[in-house]
Amino acid sequence: MDGATAGPGLAEPFAALLDQYRFPAGYRRMLLAAVDAFAEHGFHGTTTRDIAARAGMSPAALYAHFSSKEELLHTIMSSALDLTAGMVSAEASRQVSAPGRLKAVVTALSAWQGYHFPVSRVVLYQLNALSAEHLAEVAGKMRVIDQTFRAIIADGVSAGDFTVADVRATATATLSLCLDVARWYYPGYRRTPQEIGEMNARAALRIVGVPEPPT
Amino acid sequence: MDGATAGPGLAEPFAALLDQYRFPAGYRRMLLAAVDAFAEHGFHGTTTRDIAARAGMSPAALYAHFSSKEELLHTIMSSALDLTAGMVSAEASRQVSAPGRLKAVVTALSAWQGYHFPVSRVVLYQLNALSAEHLAEVAGKMRVIDQTFRAIIADGVSAGDFTVADVRATATATLSLCLDVARWYYPGYRRTPQEIGEMNARAALRIVGVPEPPT
DNA sequence: GTCTATACAGGGATAGAC
């Protein structure tokens, strides 16, 4: 339980994205400290004292901003998923062809999972620490991303670009490529998140039966 | 924290595999109860009282078999990984060609991750609850599986069967397909673990540039 | 909105009988 006191932390790239929310300073410090702590030790393995110490504040300061540790977790997941889903939707609409859209979303989401691996780990692996209500809400946000993948693959099949036996299963497989990056990626890995994204896009296109990527 | 008292639990398929270890009855019940509890709530979210209740024993009975909760976790991971790595090696040696071996290991490992999803979740997502020594040992066992995948892909490239840009990255991608099954699979899913394995094998072969699976 | 101090429940582990 070392935990760097204050300082940026591994969630620094995520911090930049939070700017658009205009959160109060203390609230924001606490939130980012919690992302790093939850990613390292999990929700139940993290104490409110640890979060507060990383944020450079007293344990009680947490409750000026959040009613409970669980609400803090929910805020992290909810904002992270809004940003992720928005990014995926934006990437999907930057191209028209199904191969172009699949390449764009797999590249971007894979890179995102590496670049933002602390918060992505929290989102993927701390779901069952949420209350039933919060879990249902968060699961709904995740479903939006899944449906984007399904729609792209279904379109590619309709257009005759893709050859797949099962649209839903293929969406799951291509999503697995992207999401699993958050599990194994670590800073200093020999490839950048962007490079990982490009290789995964190539793999995803092969999975749907497109041997060479579109330009 | 409901938790079915005693009874088989979702780790029942794993229980059958443990027979070869000839563990004492109480030890075995405690171990299986812990698999279900850790898979549901995580290591830190599980109490020794919860484990004992699921096993139908008193909290103190745990310490007749394990010196600590962490040692119990380590025992689960270590035995599960031995069984998994053994299964993967056996599948890899049942075929001679690289395409045949890749198909065999991806099918078997994907099905395994679905069939044994509780223990697989514990192995994949509770690693940082281990002591440094235990983590190093467990990571070594995981590396064996990764190297099996790398060897198959390298062989396929050498033999001219596969066309990949990066052997290690391709091993990671095909492994992601298999391992991520443990994250999203749930009992009652519309496809059986075996069917998931077969679809993932098809996807993995496409990733390495084999358009149609070998028979 | 931040602090110090603290209430109070919960959890890992042990003692000692059977």
Add this chain to the structure above:
DNA sequence: GTCTATCCCTGTATAGAC
């Protein structure tokens, strides 16, 4: 090897001052 009883620390959350 299993039980009952319990120790004692840790952790979430609150009270109340500034």
